[in-house]
Amino acid sequence: ISLGYIGLYEVASVFYGGEWEANPAAKDFTVDIIRQMKQLCEDWSDAYDYHFSVYSTPSESLTDRFCRLDKAKFGEVENITDKDYYTNSFHYDVRKNPTPFEKLDFEKIYPEAGASGGFIHYCEYPVLQQNPKALEAVWDYAYDRVGYLGTNTPIDHCYECHFEGDFEPTERGFKCPNCGNTDPKTVDVVKRTCGYLGNPQARPMVHGRHQEIAARVKHMNGSTIYNPGQA
Ligand SMILES: [Zn+2]
Numbered sequence: 001i002s003l004g005y006i007g008l009y010e011v012a013s014v015f016y017g018g019e020w021e022a023n024p025a026a027k028d029f030t031v032d033i034i035r036q037m038k039q040l041c042e043d044w045s046d047a048y049d050y051h052f053s054v055y056s057t058p059s060e061s062l063t064d065r066f067c068r069l070d071k072a073k074f075g076e077v078e079n080i081t082d083k084d085y086y087t088n089s090f091h092y093d094v095r096k097n098p099t100p101f102e103k104l105d106f107e108k109i110y111p112e113a114g115a116s117g118g119f120i121h122y123c124e125y126p127v128l129q130q131n132p133k134a135l136e137a138v139w140d141y142a143y144d145r146v147g148y149l150g151t152n153t154p155i156d157h158c159y160e161c162h163f164e165g166d167f168e169p170t171e172r173g174f175k176c177p178n179c180g181n182t183d184p185k186t187v188d189v190v191k192r193t194c195g196y197l198g199n200p201q202a203r204p205m206v207h208g209r210h211q212e213i214a215a216r217v218k219h220m221n222g223s224t225i226y227n228p229g230q231a
Contacts, residue, residue: 006089011033013079034114040052041117056111059088060193063086064085068208090115090119092107099220111147119147122152123138126221126222126224127153156190157187159187160179166225174200182201184201
């Protein structure tokens with residue numbers, strides 16, 4: 001049985017502002033929250049004789065719902081309800097671009113502190129077909145530090161113009177940046193919805209999740225188009 005949570009970034013932003021990542025007091029505050037949730041789970045495990053765990057839930061739709069409910073109650077709050085989504089679990093603010101190494105160093109303490117009932121770290125990359133060593137460097141670094149790592153690279157495909165790379169977010173979904181194609185029958189769009197990969201053009205996401213994916217920035221510089229000459 002799990003206790004799920006999302007939005008550590010937003011909680012700390014309430015007390016320390018939206019740029020709190022380098023503030024040790026703010027970081028300790030967020031780790032304390034995880035530790036307290038872990039303690040609750042241990043207390044419940046003792047009391048009920050079932051195993052309880054702290055679950056960094058994928059929040060596929062809660063990212064939208066919780067933010068919407070808070071916006072109705074508290075209005076538009078900068079860095080919190082103004083984004084239309086809440087940040088997944090303990091993840092680094094998706095709008096910022098630490099290096100993959102900085103991101104992993106920042107996030108690794110949360111599963112250690114107790115959020116170990118299900119979680120993922122991931123980094124966003126440009127096309128790295130020509131530079132697999134860059135991916136290997138991150139994987140080697142991650143191996144001794146985190147329990148689960150996702151690698152997000154552009155793999156969208158347009159069957160009209162044969163573009164391959166990252167599709168562009170639009171109001172309602174994603175479009176081919178080369179020819180504007182949005183037809184789910186002739187595009188293949190794959191994004192990491194949360195822990196798993198989804199096809200948002202075939203199965204649209206809730207508004208908040210779409211906004212969150214559209215807000216993500218890469219953690220490494222480079223092209224987001226395969227074979228730029230051919231597209
Ligand atoms: Zn196209």
